Amino acid sequence: MANRQVIYARRPEGVPVEADFELRDSQVPTAGPGLLHVRNLWLSLAPYQRLAMAGRYPFTPGFGVGHVMPGETVSRVVASGDPGFAPGELVLCRGGWQTEAAVPATDAETLPAGGPDPRLWLGALGINGLTAFAGLIDTGRPRPGDTVVVSAAAGSVGGLVGQIARIAGCRAVGIAGGPEKCRLATGTFGFDACVDYKAEGWTEALKAACPDGIDVYFDNVGGSVLDAAIPLLAIGGRIVLCGSASQYNAATPYPSPPLGLFVGRRAEVRGFVVYDHMARRDDIRRRLSRWLADGRLRNLEDVAEGLDAAPGQFCRLMRGETMGKVLVRLDS
Numbered sequence: 001m002a003n004r005q006v007i008y009a010r011r012p013e014g015v016p017v018e019a020d021f022e023l024r025d026s027q028v029p030t031a032g033p034g035l036l037h038v039r040n041l042w043l044s045l046a047p048y049q050r051l052a053m054a055g056r057y058p059f060t061p062g063f064g065v066g067h068v069m070p071g072e073t074v075s076r077v078v079a080s081g082d083p084g085f086a087p088g089e090l091v092l093c094r095g096g097w098q099t100e101a102a103v104p105a106t107d108a109e110t111l112p113a114g115g116p117d118p119r120l121w122l123g124a125l126g127i128n129g130l131t132a133f134a135g136l137i138d139t140g141r142p143r144p145g146d147t148v149v150v151s152a153a154a155g156s157v158g159g160l161v162g163q164i165a166r167i168a169g170c171r172a173v174g175i176a177g178g179p180e181k182c183r184l185a186t187g188t189f190g191f192d193a194c195v196d197y198k199a200e201g202w203t204e205a206l207k208a209a210c211p212d213g214i215d216v217y218f219d220n221v222g223g224s225v226l227d228a229a230i231p232l233l234a235i236g237g238r239i240v241l242c243g244s245a246s247q248y249n250a251a252t253p254y255p256s257p258p259l260g261l262f263v264g265r266r267a268e269v270r271g272f273v274v275y276d277h278m279a280r281r282d283d284i285r286r287r288l289s290r291w292l293a294d295g296r297l298r299n300l301e302d303v304a305e306g307l308d309a310a311p312g313q314f315c316r317l318m319r320g321e322t323m324g325k326v327l328v329r330l331d332s
């Protein structure tokens with residue numbers, strides 16, 4: 001059987017289109033010393049992959065046109081070149097946009113047998129769950145009663161941030177693109193309010209939703225939405241700069257807001273990178289698992305079937321058309 005792969009074929013102009021990718025069949029990889037031959041079961045699609053295509057993502061060095069698209073996967077070990085892994089085990093690894101992969105054993109993590117649904121390791125228990133928890137709790141430091149505002153509130157990270165804010169005793173206010181996304185945030189995710197930034201007069205609506213100002217703004221999108229949140233910061237407000245999804249398809253940088261705005265607010269602005277928090281991942285996952293099990297945390301997914309659907313699913317993500325964690329099921 002061949003290894004089906006999605007290749008980065010052409011540098012996108014603006015929002016990616018399917019023609020920026022190519023599907024091809026390649027040789028099935030072998031394990032080799034220190035490597036695992038894995039069959040990918042679930043593939044995670046995420047906005048950073050667009051940054052990687054633009055050569056602006058520091059954690060995929062050397063990636064470029066002609067390479068297999070990068071991505072985290074839940075995979076089954078077929079053959080192992082490392083004594084720490086056995087065939088048949090489920091692992092979390094960077095298997096990429098392909099059906100089979102040879103991955104370094106040092107970069108793979110065994111998933112517990114009989115544990116939660118494996119796809120959760122790419123969502124609420126994966127990078128995005130760790131990002132939402134560590135970004136909000138450790139970096140944003142919310143106190144009970146605080147108003148926490150999060151953009152891309154119907155997305156994977158944003159939906160989890162709002163739910164964790166509620167668990168921490170805060171008011172959660174979302175910002176999202178469109179009424180359906182806002183309904184998801186206030187309905188399924190239990191946000192106190194959600195503002196549609198594509199609607200007329202939305203900045204006034206945000207102000208009305210935050211009568212005492214914003215204590216923590218968790219920024220997933222940057223650009224004009226960040227601009228609108230800054231003047232609403234409460235004294236001592238914190239901004240967690242997690243991502244700037246509104247700018248990933250842009251060719252030129254968005255201008256920084258005037259720094260003077262932060263002075264009067266005694267505001268704290270902190271960049272966040274999840275990889276700085278990996279030492280705490282087991283502890284964070286235990287808490288997230290508990291909340292998932294007792295129903296306080298909902299993990300929504302937007303699933304496409306089969307590797308050939310991955311480029312189209314990614315283009316939907318980068319057009320802002322998805323809700324929840326964006327996945328591709330590879331073993332259907």
Ligand SMILES: NC(=O)c1ccc[n+]([C@@H]2O[C@H](COP(=O)([O-])OP(=O)(O)OC[C@H]3O[C@@H](n4cnc5c(N)ncnc54)[C@H](OP(=O)(O)O)[C@@H]3O)[C@@H](O)[C@H]2O)c1
Pocket residue numbers: 046047048127128131151152153154155156157158175176177178181220221241242243244245246247272273274275317318319320321322323324325326
């Ligand atoms: N710093 C870290 O360590 C770290 C780790 C993981 C993720 N992240 C970041 O966290 C953010 C959320 O990631 P995610 O995986 O949960 O993605 P996501 O929120 O599920 O999807 C991205 C969302 O961005 C919003 N968006 C705003 N402007 C957009 C535009 N011009 N084009 C397309 N989408 C636009 C869309 O929601 P609306 O329609 O509501 O605008 C879209 O659904 C991203 O910025 C990502 O890079 C950072």
